[in-house]
Amino acid sequence: MTGYILKRLLSAIPVLLGISVIVFLIMALIPGDPATAILGSYATPENVEKLNRDLGLDKSLVQQYFIWLGNMLTGDFGTSFALNRPVLDEVLERFNATLVLAGVAFLVCAVLGVAAGVVSAANQYGLADKAITFAVLLGISIPSFFLGMMMILFFAVNLRWFPVSGMWPIYGDRTLGVLLSHLAMPATALAVVATGVIARLSRSAMLEVLRQDFIRTARAKGVHERGVIWRHALKAAMVAIIPVLGIQAGFVLSGAVYIEMVFQWPGVGRMLVDAILKRDLLLVQGGVVFVAACYVLFNIAVDVAQSLLDPRIKT
Amino acid sequence: MTAFFRLLARNRLALAGGIVLSLVVLLALVTPLLPLADPDVTDTSNRFRPALSDGALLGTDHLGRDLLSRLLWGTRLSLAVGIAAALIAATIGAAIGIIAGFYGGRIDNVIMRGVDMLMAFPYILLALAIVAALGPGLLNALIAVAAVNVPFFARNIRGITVGIANTEFVQAARLAGLSNPRIILSEILPNVVPVIVIAMSTTIGWMILETAGLSFLGLGSQPPQADLGSMLGEARSALITHPHTSVVPGLMILVIVMAINLLGDGVRDALDPRLKSGALSRPMATTRVDRQSIPDHGEKSGDSLLNVRALETQFHVRGRVYRAVGGVDLHVEPGECLGIIGESGSGKSVTALSIMGLVASPPGVITGGAAYLDGEDLIGAPYRRLRDMRGRRVAYIFQDPLSTLHPLYRVGDQLIEAIRAHRPISRTEGRVRAIELLDAVRIPNPEQRISDYPHEMSGGMRQRVGIAMALANDPDIIIADEPTTALDVTVQAQVLSILDDLRRSRGLAIVFITHDFGVVAQLCDRVAVMYAGRIVEEGPMRAILSAPRHPYTARLMACVPELGGGKRRLEAIPGLPPVVDALPEGCAFADRCDRTRPDCRAGDIPLAPLAAQSVRCLHPVGTEQEHAS
Numbered sequence: 001m002t003g004y005i006l007k008r009l010l011s012a013i014p015v016l017l018g019i020s021v022i023v024f025l026i027m028a029l030i031p032g033d034p035a036t037a038i039l040g041s042y043a044t045p046e047n048v049e050k051l052n053r054d055l056g057l058d059k060s061l062v063q064q065y066f067i068w069l070g071n072m073l074t075g076d077f078g079t080s081f082a083l084n085r086p087v088l089d090e091v092l093e094r095f096n097a098t099l100v101l102a103g104v105a106f107l108v109c110a111v112l113g114v115a116a117g118v119v120s121a122a123n124q125y126g127l128a129d130k131a132i133t134f135a136v137l138l139g140i141s142i143p144s145f146f147l148g149m150m151m152i153l154f155f156a157v158n159l160r161w162f163p164v165s166g167m168w169p170i171y172g173d174r175t176l177g178v179l180l181s182h183l184a185m186p187a188t189a190l191a192v193v194a195t196g197v198i199a200r201l202s203r204s205a206m207l208e209v210l211r212q213d214f215i216r217t218a219r220a221k222g223v224h225e226r227g228v229i230w231r232h233a234l235k236a237a238m239v240a241i242i243p244v245l246g247i248q249a250g251f252v253l254s255g256a257v258y259i260e261m262v263f264q265w266p267g268v269g270r271m272l273v274d275a276i277l278k279r280d281l282l283l284v285q286g287g288v289v290f291v292a293a294c295y296v297l298f299n300i301a302v303d304v305a306q307s308l309l310d311p312r313i314k315t
Numbered sequence: 316m317t318a319f320f321r322l323l324a325r326n327r328l329a330l331a332g333g334i335v336l337s338l339v340v341l342l343a344l345v346t347p348l349l350p351l352a353d354p355d356v357t358d359t360s361n362r363f364r365p366a367l368s369d370g371a372l373l374g375t376d377h378l379g380r381d382l383l384s385r386l387l388w389g390t391r392l393s394l395a396v397g398i399a400a401a402l403i404a405a406t407i408g409a410a411i412g413i414i415a416g417f418y419g420g421r422i423d424n425v426i427m428r429g430v431d432m433l434m435a436f437p438y439i440l441l442a443l444a445i446v447a448a449l450g451p452g453l454l455n456a457l458i459a460v461a462a463v464n465v466p467f468f469a470r471n472i473r474g475i476t477v478g479i480a481n482t483e484f485v486q487a488a489r490l491a492g493l494s495n496p497r498i499i500l501s502e503i504l505p506n507v508v509p510v511i512v513i514a515m516s517t518t519i520g521w522m523i524l525e526t527a528g529l530s531f532l533g534l535g536s537q538p539p540q541a542d543l544g545s546m547l548g549e550a551r552s553a554l555i556t557h558p559h560t561s562v563v564p565g566l567m568i569l570v571i572v573m574a575i576n577l578l579g580d581g582v583r584d585a586l587d588p589r590l591k592s593g594a595l596s597r598p599m600a601t602t603r604v605d606r607q608s609i610p611d612h613g614e615k616s617g618d619s620l621l622n623v624r625a626l627e628t629q630f631h632v633r634g635r636v637y638r639a640v641g642g643v644d645l646h647v648e649p650g651e652c653l654g655i656i657g658e659s660g661s662g663k664s665v666t667a668l669s670i671m672g673l674v675a676s677p678p679g680v681i682t683g684g685a686a687y688l689d690g691e692d693l694i695g696a697p698y699r700r701l702r703d704m705r706g707r708r709v710a711y712i713f714q715d716p717l718s719t720l721h722p723l724y725r726v727g728d729q730l731i732e733a734i735r736a737h738r739p740i741s742r743t744e745g746r747v748r749a750i751e752l753l754d755a756v757r758i759p760n761p762e763q764r765i766s767d768y769p770h771e772m773s774g775g776m777r778q779r780v781g782i783a784m785a786l787a788n789d790p791d792i793i794i795a796d797e798p799t800t801a802l803d804v805t806v807q808a809q810v811l812s813i814l815d816d817l818r819r820s821r822g823l824a825i826v827f828i829t830h831d832f833g834v835v836a837q838l839c840d841r842v843a844v845m846y847a848g849r850i851v852e853e854g855p856m857r858a859i860l861s862a863p864r865h866p867y868t869a870r871l872m873a874c875v876p877e878l879g880g881g882k883r884r885l886e887a888i889p890g891l892p893p894v895v896d897a898l899p900e901g902c903a904f905a906d907r908c909d910r911t912r913p914d915c916r917a918g919d920i921p922l923a924p925l926a927a928q929s930v931r932c933l934h935p936v937g938t939e940q941e942h943a944s
């Protein structure tokens with residue numbers, strides 16, 4: 001198993017390099033010249049030229065890439081000009097907040113989505129199945145940012161159950177309870193779409209498995225129907241569900257950008273949008289590379305989970 | 316094609332989605348012709364007017380602009396951008412996919428590596444990076460969304476193209492000397508276009524959502540121009556004070572995306588042939604029972620271990636009724652081995668599975684009969700009772716142990732589970748017992764094999780596990796449904812001898828289902844021959860082996876080659892068994908039989924005693940009539 005994890009980690013290196021090349025190339029496409037963007041249009045040509053030299057922009061594209069890559073590997077992602085602070089510090093701090101939000105949302109959508117799919121399949125064409133199918137359809141059609149706004153209106157403004165926005169109150173203690181009350185609405189709004197997609201796929205994966213011969217064997221042994229559904233069928237269906245969980249984790253991470261805007265969550269998504277509007281490109285570059293790298297590592301964890309579940313995968 | 320549209324129209328939800336979507340598209344198309352206020356003219360003295368006020372049906376926004384007008388113009392813009400993004404992504408993605416799939420080799424490798432890299436990003440990061448580079452703006456948002464979706468199309472279309480590129484007509488075109496671009500245009504593209512269209516129809520809603528999302532973030536359409544997303548984004552600051560300005564564009568996005576999703580689901584369902592046949596239905600925990608009357612024990616009352624009476628099982632598939640079992644009587648005495656023999660489709664497995672309610676249902680229904688186990692009727696017994704009997708009193712061994720054992724559990728755990736389904740013992744006790752069971756079916760090193768997964772064992776070993784599992788709770792009867800069919804001959808002999816030993820040492824009754832007379836002869840005391848869902852001959856093994864009475868039995872025996880039996884014609888039975896949803900009047904074998912007379916097709920033929928056995932035939936083999944004819 002250790003060997004397998006090591007092998008997967010090694011195979012991630014070209015993917016990570018590819019990601020850095022893609023991000024670098026997109027940023028190299030930028031029309032105009034960053035020094036002017038930083039210094040403003042009243043800068044003197046001498047100052048622009050000096051800054052270009054300082055930023056290494058007078059070198060060839062290939063040289064620039066390797067300098068940038070080398071700096072990143074030593075933990076130097078550059079300095080955000082808008083915040084006047086190292087990019088990595090800012091990204092790490094913001095990514096923490098995103099991780100809390102997206103992590104909780106992912107747990108919610110994975111557990112609820114799979115459970116809803118199993119219940120739906122076990123009661124195919126029954127009342128529960130129809131109700132879940134309808135809820136899923138609604139869930140995957142509603143834009144998460146609109147849902148978030150409506151939740152603020154209803155649960156925060158009208159019912160006053162939860163705070164309107166933010167991760168922490170401006171004054172007061174930072175306890176787990178406070179965090180959870182701030183987290184409840186954004187995490188739910190973020191989880192809804194992925195829950196729907198996972199529920200839908202889990203349902204069809206379960207229906208596929210329930211028709212197989214080993215389910216009849218379990219029944220013939222006298223295993224209780226609960227065990228047939230939740231142990232035998234679900235375990236086999238997880239082989240198809242786990243890869244989808246990995247893909248949906250990417251969608252949850254993506255959706256977090258909208259949710260962070262709606263709920264003023266101090267996460268990396270809001271940071272990226274602000275940075276784009278301020279043309280703080282080093283911050284965008286560093287943030288994108290960092291989050292994408294984390295996602296690649298997460299997908300390796302998904303592969304490892306898959307190989308733990310299915311002994312037929314050669315490790 | 317018409318069948319496709321008929322299927323689509325039958326799906327009421329898809330139809331509703333289609334109608335709503337057509338209405339929205341129509342509205343968007345005629346927007347410039349409608350007598351609407353200018354969507355971009357501000358009137359700050361009339362800001363935030365509520366819905367249904369004079370001259371502003373949906374009210375006004377934070378700059379006093381007419382919301383209805385902005386909504387319709389915004390819808391128009393959102394639809395246009397979403398569709399354009401889908402078209403661009405589909406075109407570029409398909410082109411990349413076709414090139415990769417058609418040329419293959421290194422080109423394919425390089426392209427698909429790149430596609431994988433792009434797919435390694437959470438999609439929005441890539442879109443944000445592109446917008447960051449190009450600057451905010453609707454056109455740039457469109458480019459970003461299209462670019463992000465290119466890999467999805469490229470990968471799908473590549474898969475399809477690889478399949479087409481290897482077909483004979485493409486090979487023929489290559490041999491005919493057509494240039495590659497011509498082959499792509501004339502042979503590949505026409506076959507790929509439908510797939511592209513379907514993939515587009517399922518992603519277009521998604522693209523509309525994504526572009527709306529970027530506009531919502533302020534990275535898409537810039538003021539004063541507004542699509543639905545930027546309307547929602549601008550309204551956000553007044554969400555609490557004037558919620559209607561947010562609700563209006565938000566609901567519109569919801570309606571559009573939901574209509575597209577409903578329609579897309581309908582399209583997919585109409586194209587998936589498995590849904591049409593109802594094959595995706597999940598089998599219930601027990602077979603559905605729908606019988607008019609319950610037959611009594613008959614003359615065999617009481618003394619039989621298992622007494623099946625007039626059993627009828629049908630499959631109801633899309634309005635057609637297949638009579639898989641059409642009135643079967645069987646009885647099994649303690650310690651006896653009964654063989655049930657017949658061709659595939661004769662109903663022998665369905666008969667066996669009906670006893671414990673294990674016929675897949677839907678589509679299976681038990682429509683008549685009874686199965687008395689020690690006098691208790693199992694057909695129609697409540698699920699709790701049936702579950703309690705399954706594996707404990709009546710156990711099954713199935714045909715292909717690779718598909719009938721759970722692939723993801725160790726065989727030991729599957730054995731322990733079989734025991735613990737009926738007896739509350741600890742896992743350690745269960746393990747000891749599981750090793751004993753593996754030992755009883757002569758698996759070497761049971762202590763090690765217990766932690767094997769099924770795929771790590773050979774076919775013979777797996778089937779021994781299947782037998783061990785059936786023995787787990789010392790059942791009274793084991794029903795073995797073609798347990799040796801998937802095995803090669805030497806392994807087959809070993810498995811048979813294990814079963815025979817177990818029967819003698821434990822006093823087990825066995826119902827052995829097979830299509831192989833040779834196997835029956837080794838093991839069984841009595842045999843029942845089934846054809847088209849009914850028993851056509853039944854009696855002691857020796858009697859039937861020496862003098863088969865039904866022409867079908869005789870033919871079936873003639874199919875078995877005999878070692879050292881001298882030169883003899885091996886006879887296949889001409890024709891095929893009748894389809895059980897349209898059984899002929901009278902004898903079902905009449906069409907394939909060379910002894911058929913007019914009265915064979917006249918009416919129902921009873922199972923009548925003849926010598927040591929019972930035969931369902933008016934002109935049995937070896938009677939005077941044969942000599943007379």
